[in-house]
Amino acid sequence: REIIEQLKDGEIKSAATQYNWLKKDGESILVELNTALLKDEGYNIIGTISNVRDINKRMVVEEELKQRNRELLILNTIICFLNKFLNLGELLDNALEKVIEIMRIEAGALLLLDDANNTFTVETSKGFSPGFVSNVLNINGEKHIIGKTICSGDYFMIDDIETSKIPDTEWLISENISNFLCIPMKTKRKVYGMMMFGHRHLRFFTEPDIELLETIGGQIALSIENSLLYKEMRDSEEKYRLLTESANIGIISFTKEGSIFQFNKKAEDIFG
Incomplete structure (x- = not known):
């Protein structure tokens, strides 16, 4: 009217x-x-x-565009944030906190895969109780259903813990987790670990949520790879420095312009 x-x-x-x-x-x-x-x-x-x-179809397309823009914004925020950290511990702590904050997830943990014994170990957690963390401290990649699924490169999800037929979920029930999701942190060539998330209230992980978290998991894996390469480079530099300093001969390093930029203790003793 x-x-x-x-x-x-x-x-x-x-x-x-x-x-x-x-x-x-x-x-x-x-x-x-x-x-x-x-x-x-x-x-x-x-x-x-x-x-x-x-206008149903038009509205669906508009909603999909809004969702895609939201995902791109979240992903860009995560990538820019991860680029700040080269120390592995700082990277994992801050990555988990940022993902939980942006995705509005109640609880989460990041686990790294130890290649030596094929076991996932909790490196950082937020929102889970200490008792829960101790229960998932070591997940075997060959024997545990979650470990096997993640090692295969797939995600693992339980929509409803109470009605789930998956065995050995008591540790989830005792934490009052209703929806549970694990996402691999992987690159094209290697699984570095997993992201573990849980909700205690009736909130489900949607398909767009899972797709976005899988992409985020890939970005965190790349950051882990960069962090490990950085540590390897620093360790190599330190090893070279120690070998140089302890050498019984004088060692002098020059720039390409011919200027001295480094010499060891023996060289200092020789040239005074």
Whole structure:
């Protein structure tokens, strides 16, 4: 009625409104109604005329675009944040905190895979009790269903713990976890660990959530790889420095321009 009055008063020439329309078969669709005044030859208002469009598909596309933009924003935020850290411990602590904050997850943990004994070990956690962490401290990659799934490169999820037929879930029930998700942290060539998440209330991990978390898991894995390479480089530099310092011969290093930039203790003793 308000729109009709605005049309009569000349405030607007036409109006577009959206309604949920229930079809005969019970299906609900979203329609857009475009309304204008209907006038006779003397320009007297005799009614209104409307055209109607089914805009369900358009709204679905718009929602998908919004979701994709949201995912890109989250991913960009995570990537920029991860690039700040080269120390592995700092990287894992901060990565977990940022993912939980942005994705609004109640509890989470990051576990790294020890290649020597094929075991996942908790490196950092947030929102889980100490008792829970001790129960998942070591997950075998060959014997435990979660470990085997993650090592295969797939995610592991339990929608409803209480109705789940998966064995050995008492540790989840005791933590009051209702929805449980584990995502591999992997690159194309290696699984570095897993992200473990849980909700205590009735909130489910949706398919878009899982896809986004899988992408985030890949980014964290790349950051882990960079951190390990950085540590390896630093260790190699330190090893070289110690060998140089302890050598019984004088060692002098020059830049390509011919300037001395490093010499060991023996060289210092020789040249004074």
